[in-house]
Structure formats: C-alpha cells, structure tokens
Amino acid sequence: MGVIQIDWHCECGDGPASHYSRPDGEVCFGWCQQTDHDCNGMGYRPINHTRRPPAFAAMLEALWNAGGGERWPKHFSVDISTDYQTIIGLPEGQPFIWIVREMGTHLLLLDAESLGFAEQAARYFERQSENIRYYVWNGWNTLTKVSADHVRETIKAAIQTQENEEMAYMTERQWAGDR
Ligand SMILES: [Zn+2]
Numbered sequence: 602m603g604v605i606q607i608d609w610h611c612e613c614g615d616g617p618a619s620h621y622s623r624p625d626g627e628v629c630f631g632w633c634q635q636t637d638h639d640c641n642g643m644g645y646r647p648i649n650h651t652r653r654p655p656a657f658a659a660m661l662e663a664l665w666n667a668g669g670g671e672r673w674p675k676h677f678s679v680d681i682s683t684d685y686q687t688i689i690g691l692p693e694g695q696p697f698i699w700i701v702r703e704m705g706t707h708l709l710l711l712d713a714e715s716l717g718f719a720e721q722a723a724r725y726f727e728r729q730s731e732n733i734r735y736y737v738w739n740g741w742n743t744l745t746k747v748s749a750d751h752v753r754e755t756i757k758a759a760i761q762t763q764e765n766e767e768m769a770y771m772t773e774r775q776w777a778g779d780r
C-alpha cells in the first residue's frame with residue numbers, strides 16, 4: 602500500500618499554502634481573515650481525522666493506482682481534503698461520483714438537492730479535452746472506475762428516480778385529498 606501526500610485544510614478552513622510564519626508570529630492570508638474563525642496567531646492546525654470512512658480509503662487506493670507512484674492529482678491535492686470533509690458528513694448508503702483530474706478532484710453527490718449541479722458539472726467535464734478519471738461509489742463498499750458515458754447514465758437514472766418519487770408523492774397526496 603502506497604502513501605499519498607495531501608494538503609489538508611487548517612481548522613480555519615484554508616489550505617496550508619495560505620499560512621505563513623513571521624518573526625512576530627503566525628499569519629493566514631486565506632478566507633478566514635477578519636472573520637470569527639480567523640486563525641491569525643494560532644498558525645496552521647490540520648483538521649481532525651476522527652475516522653476513515655470506507656469510501657475515503659477506497660479513494661486513496663484509487664489515487665495510488667492512478668498515479669503509479671507519481672503524485673496524483675498533480676496539483677490541488679487540497680481538493681481531497683474538501684472531499685474528505687464532505688464524506689465525513691454523508692450518511693451511510695449515499696452513492697456519489699468522484700472525478701479526478703490532473704488539477705484536482707471533484708465530488709458529485711446524487712441526492713435530490715445536488716443532482717442539478719451534478720448534471721451540469723458532468724457536462725462541463727465531458728467537454729474538457731484532458732484525461733479525466735471517473736469513479737462511482739456505490740454507497741457501501743465499492744468504488745468503481747467508470748466511463749464518462751456511465752457517469753451521464755448514472756446521473757440520468759438518479760434524476761429519473763427522483764422525478765418518479767416526486768410523482769408518487771404527489772399522486773398519494775391527491776388520493777388523500779380526494780378522500
Ligand atoms: Zn488556519
């Protein structure tokens with residue numbers, strides 16, 4: 602099993618690259634500046650790793666296999682820190698699409714609120730000429746490398762399921778109203 606270097610976010614929400622050291626103390630030039638979570642003076646404090654969800658373990662495995670020992674993604678590994686924080690908050694059984702590019706990663710959720718964005722994002726990535734790797738997490742135990750076509754079909758199917766559920770709900774309410 603290989604190792605992967607990730608730029609983990611600081612507790613302030615900014616990446617390590619935003620943090621600097623000065624003779625008079627630690628400073629952060631990130632988004633936390635002048636907010637209620639400004640880490641000025643405290644310095645870089647990487648986020649807690651309270652647990653390692655199976656999805657995230659599978660993603661690191663995939664990154665290692667994709668890079669073949671080379672650093673991958675080549676830039677913006679801080680995206681993986683963002684993905685980790687999203688996954689920590691996901692309920693078990695929640696599937697998602699994961700996109701790995703040379704310049705970072707993107708997680709596309711497939712719940713009702715995220716589907717519209719997922720569809721737009723998938724279309725955007727399809728138009729890019731670069732080499733993009735697509736993965737699907739089944740919600741429980743398997744991360745599978747898939748094609749762009751498969752991603753499009755997966756999102757389409759999720760939207761269809763969503764529409765059917767809404768229709769069923771509306772029909773049910775109509776029935777209840779008729780009685
Ligand atoms: Zn900070």
Ligand SMILES: [Zn+2]
Pocket residue numbers: 611613614615619629630631632633634639640
């Ligand atoms: Zn900061």
